[in-house]
Amino acid sequence: MFEHIDFNYWLSTYGYWAVFFGCLLEGETILILGGMAAHQHLLHLWPVIGWASLGGMLGDQLLFWSGRYFGARLLPRLSKQQAAIERVTGLIARYPSTSVFAVRFLYGMRLVGPVVIGASGLSPLRFTVLNALGAVVWATLFANAGYWAGEALESMLGNLKPYRLPIALAVLVLAVVIAVIRHWRAKAKVRHVG
Numbered sequence: 085m086f087e088h089i090d091f092n093y094w095l096s097t098y099g100y101w102a103v104f105f106g107c108l109l110e111g112e113t114i115l116i117l118g119g120m121a122a123h124q125h126l127l128h129l130w131p132v133i134g135w136a137s138l139g140g141m142l143g144d145q146l147l148f149w150s151g152r153y154f155g156a157r158l159l160p161r162l163s164k165q166q167a168a169i170e171r172v173t174g175l176i177a178r179y180p181s182t183s184v185f186a187v188r189f190l191y192g193m194r195l196v197g198p199v200v201i202g203a204s205g206l207s208p209l210r211f212t213v214l215n216a217l218g219a220v221v222w223a224t225l226f227a228n229a230g231y232w233a234g235e236a237l238e239s240m241l242g243n244l245k246p247y248r249l250p251i252a253l254a255v256l257v258l259a260v261v262i263a264v265i266r267h268w269r270a271k272a273k274v275r276h277v278g
Contacts, residue, residue, distance in 0.1 A: 099127045100135045107139030110194060112226055119230020129231060136223035137216075140188065144215050147198035148208070155203025165196045172200040180206055184214035188222050 099121055106114030115136050122129040150158065159169060172193055175183035184206070187197030201211060 100131055103127075103132055104135040104139040107136040107223070108143040111136065111140055111143075115223060115226040116230035116233065119227040119232075120234040121230075122227065123231045123234030129227060133220075133223045133227045136227060137219045140222060141216050141219035144188065144198040144219070145212065147195065148202040148211050148215070151199035151202025151204075152208070153202075155199060158199060159203055162196060162199075168193055168196045169200055172197045173204070176201060176204045176206065180204075181210070181214055184211055185218040185221075188218050 099118065103114055103118040115132070118127060118132040118136065119129065121127040122132050162169060171190075172183065172187060175187070183197075184201060187193045187201065190197070198211075198215075
C-alpha cells in the first residue's frame, strides 16, 4: 500500500507547512518529526524552528485574544478544564510573566492557558513579547530533540532512509496512544474527585 508513496517528496514539499499548521494547533509531535526530517536533510533545522515558532506564537495569540474578548462567556463553558483554569489563574496571580512563558510547556495548559491569560487582563504587549520568546525556546528544544532522536536512531539502525515512513507513523501512533492514556487518566481523576 505504502510502496507507491514518495514520502521524501511529500515531506520536502509540504514539511514546513505541516510544521507551521501542526504547531498552530498543538505541535510537539509534528515538531519532533520536523527535527528528525532535518536530521535526514529532507528539511533544514532553522526553518523548522522558525515555522514552528511562528505557528506556536500565532496559535497562542489567537487564543489570548479569544480570552481577552470572550473569556467571561467562554471560560464557564470549559467546565471539563476547570482544574487547568484554576492552575493557570493561580500562576498568573503569582507569576504573571513566568506563566506566559511556561504555559506552553505544561501538559494540559497549552490550549486553555492563553485563553485564561487573555481573560486575566494582562497587557497584550507583555503577552506578545513573552509569547514570542516562549515559542522560540519551545520550538528550539523540541526540534532539536527530534534532530537528536534521528541521530540516535541512525546510530542504532544505520541508514534511516528505508525506515522513514515507519518511524513517522510510529511517532504519530505513539503520540495518539499517549494522548488517549492521558485523556482517560484525566477523566478518571475527574470522576474520582466528583
